[in-house]
Amino acid sequence: MFSLAKLAKPALGLLAGFTMMAAATTLAAADETRVVFVTHGQSGDPYWSVVKNGMDDAAKTLGVKAEYLAPETFDMAKMGQMIDAIAASKPDGMVVSIPDAAALSTPVKNAVAAGIPVIVIDSGGSKLTHDLGGLLFMGQDEFQAGVMAGERIKVLGLTKAVCANHEVGNSSLDDRCAGFAKGLGVDVPVMNGVIDPTEMKNRVIAYMTAHADTQFILAVGARGAEPTLAALDELGLAGKVKTGTFDLSPTILQAVVAGKMEWGIDAQQYAMGYIPVAMFDLWKKYKIMPIADYPTGPGFVTKDTAASVIELSKLGKR
């Protein structure tokens, strides 16, 4: 058995060391612009991973200090506390996503009141951003992107569709499904999926067996799209039952090139990471800030354009 007292001394020493190191960095970096991201998406999510890559690249290129924070589960109370804590540390700029206005309005308003400039990315939308005193909104309106996807399918004359959602309860994915149904103009059932690729694939197979008249499958992210492609392959329906997805991955782009998938919808979320860092740097140095919102998506990547972005997707930029 080990004794706690024996451990306590070196631990305290270490702690003191860290504190001094932290203090030293703060002093050295007094002039460096410091931007903090607090979002609802973990950097482990393939979508948010690209946002963080954009942030990291901008920070490196511009010599800006940038940090990325997100609660490890979809926990709005915790995210609100994180915003409060970051606001108290007085960064030069804060970038937030607002997937739940009721839970996050107060922390964001308080941060603005404390003099922190705030840019909202991904979720929240333009109106809410300006109501809360944010500078501008950047991102893809998920519902509107879904509407545009639905309209594209309606033009093809397909009416029997399903929305394969690998993470039901995630509001932006739910918005994508809901927008799709609106754009298509008919009821679209939601197939509840999972993150496990084998179970996801087999659920799509099961769904297609029970609903053989389905003409189009919309996946709402790479984690749903790749198993959907595998399922259609196994059923011998690849290319016959049409499918499309939100977000990109190398596998998705290859499928688009091969004609197995209609399109991938790119939110160009790399820009949501990169541009706010650059904007806050300009804001701190010269008080320059764009005066209008910045929609980054939806960009439809089709057979004509997919091949050219596969390499970029492998690098985590698209």
Place this chain on the structure above:
Amino acid sequence: MVSEIRDERVRSVSRLSRLLSRPELGAAAGTVLVFVFFAITAGGTGLFSAKGIINFLEVSAQLGILAAPVALLMIAGEFDLSVGSMIGFAGILIAIPAVFWGWPIWLSLLFTFAVCGGIGALNGLAVVRTGLPSFIVTLGSLFMLRGLTLGLTRGISGRTQVSGVHELAQNDPLNSLFSGQVFSGLIAWLSNIGLIGKRADGLPSISGIPVSIVWWIVLTLACTWLLTRSRFGNWIFAAGGEANAARNLGVPVARTKITLFVMTALAAALFAAIQVLVTGSADTLRGTQKEFEAIIAVVIGGTLLTGGYGSAIGAMFGALIFGVVQMGIFYTGIDTDWFKLFMGAMMVIAVLFNSYVRNRAMRSR
């Protein structure tokens, strides 16, 4: 006559009641119940077609591969909550050297099994040395492994999913061991004589039996043999029943437990190898919640949460119930928003039925 003289301490037990007192009996009964339920609600929808059967067996098999060694560990009185994140970690360990460093697949597979086995041994050592509950120790490794996986993957690839394994694995000697199919010839023949349906394009609805199902059966049989026919099996029961008494009798309790932690870690690596080679990609979130699903399967299978009693065959039935319920709901046409409610209820009913049957069997002895 000599044969008529009987020791009065030995009670004669009929073959039937011996069968009824086996831990897997309740699980087998639960399995029958679940199959009957789906035969009634989804009988004509294709759940019990060749494609449908392979569909749920594949899900059951992957969980079952995990559940068999987890059952042994739980019988020995310990938990391993790290198996879920071990799956994600192992997948990345396979994919990154292959995709980014140009290692052949067989080498990165061997490397992965070695590293995961080592971490399993560390888990075991930490449990037996500190005396902390394994629930806490492996809860710590659950988080550490997830963080390590994410940090490594993002640091090396800039993404959280690594794809491109399919192309690299095509001519690898170990590829068909994890992602292949068996009995393809038999399936084609069965399809020709009309016993197995065809797809729209004329090919058989299934092209073979996924090799993961073979792994599942072999692993379950191996664990069953280990548990019931080997000295190591006696050690497992002894360690989980009364560890101190076992130690006094000379059972190497610490060594037994460490070995079992290595086995669960290796099973997680096997799960990952199968999933990475079948899907062609690795993902930092793979295996999320598999630790709980494995424990559920083991408990449905009649193993006690407190240790000392259980079976690997039972875990097989548990995984089978899980797979059938998971997939069966999609064939019933029930609105999938109610999916988890339904699944949870089926689980509880299966376990209740399981323990009811077992109690009846024990009482009748």
